[in-house]
Amino acid sequence: MTPLGRFVLATLCGLVLAGIVHVATVLAIPYLATGDAFARSRATLANDTSVLVHAAGTVGPAEPAPPPASSGQPAPGQPAPAPEGWLPRQDPAVAVGICAYDLDDGPVRITAETGPLLETIALHGRNGAYYAITDQAALRGTVELVIMTKRQFDEALATADEDERNRDVRIIAPSREGFVSVRVLAALPSQQAQANEAARSVSCTIDGPDE
Amino acid sequence: MLTETVAPPASGRAASPAPRPGPRPLPRLLRGAVRLRRGGRGGGTVVLVLYALALGAGLGLASANWATRGRYPFGGIALNAWTAWPKIGSRDADPYVRAIHARTGEVPLALGEGLLLTAITDDAGRRLDPSCRYRIAGATPPARAWTLTVERGRHATPVEPQAGTAPPPLRAGFTSTEVLRDRDGRFAMALSPDVQPGNWLPMPEGEGSIRLVLRLYDTPVAASTGVLEREGVPSITREDCP
Numbered sequence: 240m241t242p243l244g245r246f247v248l249a250t251l252c253g254l255v256l257a258g259i260v261h262v263a264t265v266l267a268i269p270y271l272a273t274g275d276a277f278a279r280s281r282a283t284l285a286n287d288t289s290v291l292v293h294a295a296g297t298v299g300p301a302e303p304a305p306p307p308a309s310s311g312q313p314a315p316g317q318p319a320p321a322p323e324g325w326l327p328r329q330d331p332a333v334a335v336g337i338c339a340y341d342l343d344d345g346p347v348r349i350t351a352e353t354g355p356l357l358e359t360i361a362l363h364g365r366n367g368a369y370y371a372i373t374d375q376a377a378l379r380g381t382v383e384l385v386i387m388t389k390r391q392f393d394e395a396l397a398t399a400d401e402d403e404r405n406r407d408v409r410i411i412a413p414s415r416e417g418f419v420s421v422r423v424l425a426a427l428p429s430q431q432a433q434a435n436e437a438a439r440s441v442s443c444t445i446d447g448p449d450e
Numbered sequence: 451m452l453t454e455t456v457a458p459p460a461s462g463r464a465a466s467p468a469p470r471p472g473p474r475p476l477p478r479l480l481r482g483a484v485r486l487r488r489g490g491r492g493g494g495t496v497v498l499v500l501y502a503l504a505l506g507a508g509l510g511l512a513s514a515n516w517a518t519r520g521r522y523p524f525g526g527i528a529l530n531a532w533t534a535w536p537k538i539g540s541r542d543a544d545p546y547v548r549a550i551h552a553r554t555g556e557v558p559l560a561l562g563e564g565l566l567l568t569a570i571t572d573d574a575g576r577r578l579d580p581s582c583r584y585r586i587a588g589a590t591p592p593a594r595a596w597t598l599t600v601e602r603g604r605h606a607t608p609v610e611p612q613a614g615t616a617p618p619p620l621r622a623g624f625t626s627t628e629v630l631r632d633r634d635g636r637f638a639m640a641l642s643p644d645v646q647p648g649n650w651l652p653m654p655e656g657e658g659s660i661r662l663v664l665r666l667y668d669t670p671v672a673a674s675t676g677v678l679e680r681e682g683v684p685s686i687t688r689e690d691c692p
Contacts, residue, residue, distance in 0.1 A: 242494075249498040253505030260510025261517075265549045268518060272552035279555060292557075327520075327554045330665050331622045332597050335557060357595050357667055361539070361560035367548065368539045371562030373594075373668045413541075420557045424595055424667055426627035 280339040280418035289336035289441040295431040336421040336438035346387035357424040518549040567664040578660035582691040587638035588684035593669035599623025603658025
């Protein structure tokens with residue numbers, strides 16, 4: 240083989256290799272990422288309520304220590320927790336709250352008191368969102384969801400009392416870990432404080448063994 | 451190309467690969483490696499192998515980095531100047547979308563929450579120019595609420611701290627409640643660097659290209675974008691440029 244032919248062959252091998260590396264890298268990024276929403280949300284695992292990660296009214300990503308002027312009315316002596324600000328640019332009119340869950344300790348109950356503002360709740364697993372609901376599904380001003388694994392769902396069915404109707408909306412999660420995102424739209428700037436408060440006040444607690 | 455000069459054909463090799471000069475690189479590479487261990491003959495092959503490896507790793511990593519930097523490479527549905535992204539928040543999002551979300555930390559709009567539409571050109575297909583005046587008009591898409599915002603640059607400029615005396619930041623977008631409409635329920639916004647009457651959307655300052663983002667919340671459109679084609683998306687027309 241001529242030297243030029245060998246060089247062309249090596250280049251072709253390199254291009255094929257580049258394709259393989261490209262595909263492998265793209266597929267591997269979600270598993271190696273430490274700055275994705277799933278990994279960041281792990282910090283909120285111990286909380287019983289959602290954490291505000293993007294306050295309505297902020298144009299760009301929030302500063303590390305933004306002034307509490309735009310984040311509701313903090314109680315005296317107990318300042319409101321500042322938005323963490325790791326999200327990329329979001330809708331400036333929307334407050335985003337996040338709450339991580341781990342189904343190892345039992346099903347997780349999400350309770351959101353809906354107000355006059357548009358509110359959407361989405362459940363995200365490691366592979367993306369798998370369920371979403373809006374405040375139009377609220378019953379008497381409350382959206383209530385129970386996230387469980389398939390096994391917990393089967394157990395709940397097996398131990399259910401047949402005379403008692405269960406009104407929970409049960410959602411089977413694809414994996415044990417995930418997070419809940421809450422978006423509240425402040426249609427007018429005057430509603431921003433209310434939106435932030437709503438995005439911060441969704442409760443996500445581990446459901447007791449006796450429902 | 452320096453490598454060919456130091457590639458003497460090995461004595462035992464002359465007869466072997468002649469019948470098939472086609473793309474069977476692996477035996478050749480292995481033989482090159484073996485020969486290196488035997489004592490450095492055929493250094494040209496080794497250099498070629500290293501060249502192929504470096505090319506593969508470099509090109510592969512660079513292209514993966516480029517493709518997952520922030521904007522979705524494909525999977526959108528084009529509607530005039532707008533592109534709808536219905537799949538980014540669903541479980542069948544493509545691997546590029548997942549990689550982008552993993553790198554940016556984005557929490558995407560889920561399928562049942564709403565729909566994201568972006569535009570980087572006007573209706574004539576020209577890139578949005580920060581110095582021009584645009585008119586964004588049309589009917590409201592079918593949604594319970596929507597917001598239309600303008601962004602600049604791949605990375606957001608940090609917000610200046612809102613001290614007591616500092617001027618408030620300029621408007622970055624309209625919500626469906628805020629926007630002023632005419633009698634038929636249609637709206638018209640002016641995206642411009644200068645103050646305009648009516649719905650003025652200030653052109654954001656800073657570096658980088660302009661992007662318009664339309665988010666439909668709680669919309670039936672998310673299930674099928676055919677609704678969007680029927681009802682129409684806001685038009686983006688360039689009015690004048692300095």
